[in-house]
Amino acid sequence: MTSPLIQQHGVAILGAGPVGLAAAAHLLSRGIVPTLFEAGDEVGQSFRAVAHVPLFSPWRYNIDHASRALLERGGWQPPELDTLPTAGELQQHYLLPLGQALTRHIRLNSRVLSLSRHGMDKIKTAGRDQAPFVIRVAQHGAVREYLAGAVIDATGTWGKPNPLGANGLPAIDEAEHGSRIFYGVPDVLNAHRTRYAGKTILVVGAGHSAANALLNLTELSQQEAGTRVHWAVRGNNLRRVFGGGEADQLPARGALGSRLQQRIKSGELTVHSEFRIQALHAAGQELTVVAETPSGIVALPGIDEIICATGSRPDLELSRELRVRLDAWLESTEALAPLIDPNEHSCGTVRPHGHRELAHPEPGFYIVGAKSYGRAPTFLMATGYEQVRSIAAALAGDMVAADDVQLELPETGVCNAPVASAATTGACCGGPAPAEANACCVQDAEAKQAGKAGCGCGIQPAEPLRAKASTCC
Template sequence: MNDSLDTTLPIAILGAGPVGLAAAAHVAARGLTPLILEAGALVGANLESYRHVRLFSPWQYNVDRAARGLLEAAGWRMPAPDSLPTAGELVDGYLRPLAALPVLAAQLKLGQRVVAITRAGFDKVKTRGRERAPFVIRVRTEEGERDYLASAVIDATGTWSQPNPLGAHGVPAQGEAALGARIFYGMPDVLGRERARYAGKRVLVVGAGHSAAGTLLALAQLADEVPGTQLVWAIRGQPGAKLFGGGEADGLAARGLLGMRLQALQQSGRLELRQSFRIRSLADNGGVITVYDDAGAAPIEEIAEVIAATGARPDLELTRELRVRHDPWLESTDLLAPLIDPNEHSCGTVRPHGHRELAHPEPGYYAVGAKSYGRAPNFLMATGYEQVRSVVAALAGDLAAADDVQLELPETGVCSTRQAYDDTPAAGCCGGPAPAAAPGCCAADAQASAEGKGGCGCAAAAPAARCGA
């Protein structure tokens, strides 16, 4: 056992998403006590916000080993390892049963929004005796504020609830706040709950990620069903091979097919693409929105609704009173930054890493999961599971296990590009069977489907997946 860990206090785990609950499972498996603090009313609150989205990684990459061990001991059985769950299916079929296990349920506190983390009796400046002081986690609840004490903190609060703005400079565009009621940040349920919001309207999607791609494909299906629905896509860069991903060469077939479908949609003329468009301002012109470019390009006009699929960033304010050290531009730890730099790496090319790369100058505090990547978008859930396994082993004093970081991920170079896939992949293609590397529709089917013709067995496009899935 780690000599500096006060086992009379729990290990606080912030966030009850997939990585947070995996951390809790590892803590429990080590005979330690987790304290799980979740801001939402249910576990997996962020996943709930896009439960309609089918993930591009199969079940085998979405279930943590320690969590699986606890669940199977209680009679749970994992779905087919190679099947693709929706975000909602992952919540209903995995996270909720996991959180309901007695060893975790008794330690789960819902509706507890963490607003600050510090050390008992210490601000950031004071040093002597600091490492022996327990952590204080300040939370806001419906009943008011309260503090929890903990021996260590595993911060799995993620980034999803802190979306990046539309503005080209990393800050909100002029007029963005005033028009907030007509801007959706993230992945709206275009074909379900939000259908009326977008049907028959001219919709602008901003962003070059998986979220943008999936939303565009869902809007294309809506346009097939509701005349007058128009699609405009604005990206800051210029389209190229990376924009539509690896296609048949992608290590995750669902993600590769997403790019093929999106490219076919653009080539069919049903998608207005505005490249190198860096948003300066938005203005209300008689009930519709005009979007202006920072470099003076022709504005995008007559927009009824905007969908900002612009990524997210971590909330660093929580740790203002802790001694943390971040990479200057990614906002990950400085040791992790060169391993995850999206200019060099995709989801599948990030090297395994653990407690040493995730450590901060503040002993006992670790950010894990999507938050550990800061502003880098190339996080995969399986990466977070290995992170927490290593971190918990280190907290338990098992440095041999903590340093033995291993991770198998699909080797792919397209994670920084954005794709989606069919809900039910076709068995073959027009003119012959699908290539072995791409067990879905071929390019001809994708083109036909994008044109509303269906292709040879290709189902209509489903909403896309996020890179973190």
């Protein structure tokens, strides 16, 4: 049974990305009225910003079931499920039509500023469960407040890029040189071509965004004389960005890493590993990037442009007035942290999870989608779709469906043991081991059953891991 609060005020969803839209579709399928607040002027803003970037998950993993059912009722035809869209194609062929189908429930140009509960601040407890949420929204130049019986925060993390500084703080004078820094993945070969042609560019970061930018820049350097490419990473382990190669269950992601390795071998880009950026200095028309390295402080001069692809972090200000419990490391939803901590796992494989893991001390408030992973970089849309299916069922009072969480995700093929032992253990994972097995994950169990050494993900690492974590994926 839906609570009286939800019956009266409905459910507010923040953010009309793939997961927020899916949340709306699931709620509607259960007869609950959602109101979706989107900061941008159309849905799927994050994908528009990187429209040129090829996604690594094929259509089959990118389409939510309830959203598909809603679309198909209006005559929508799904794309070929095993092909790979670009981010722009995902927005055009899926998110925009879905936005159309949900248009009555979506408020565009509506940036949510903050959340609270009606008539009470964070401290007050009595009657809290019965007080509707207050959603303060900047809308068309005015600030308005709405009430809701529950809130699903699906605002993602793309709006808050990490800085250049290796310590998580902006590099000294980073803001001053902001006009030379692009945060994200620029369209190097088309829209931003003139910005980079013939320039010396430093790409910072060790994820797939950095890999995309580097591959495009090396292509540009073959077409535009004088284009030089540097790549700086903080650590010395490039396994994550190289991906699972041929072993990757998302072949496009594996191929990206393999292509990048080839470009490095052929000398098309200069790699600076263990390069911990501290400061930027202007030197005439160019920038000098100062970093701490194992051989001391190093200055990298002659840089025209920097592409900062160091990931992103959640905006925690939104829910400052609510009772939210986040992981101290990752700023993810607390229960997810041991499963996705990049200190311990290089994989994106999490066990199925839903409304219980995503609940906070604030009843009726959920953080979902990429934001539920906080700073962990391994989120996949398919994970978010199952999250919101479970939450919609819980809000509708169908606890059997809410607790029946199922998630089948492709593995990266580099899903390995704790980083400290990774070098000796090789790949592992496949999800939690069967309860009866003396193993740390499915692959460990299978290896042991076949009489081989396990994959080693249960080996105690040299450095202590978070106490609450299991050492398995």
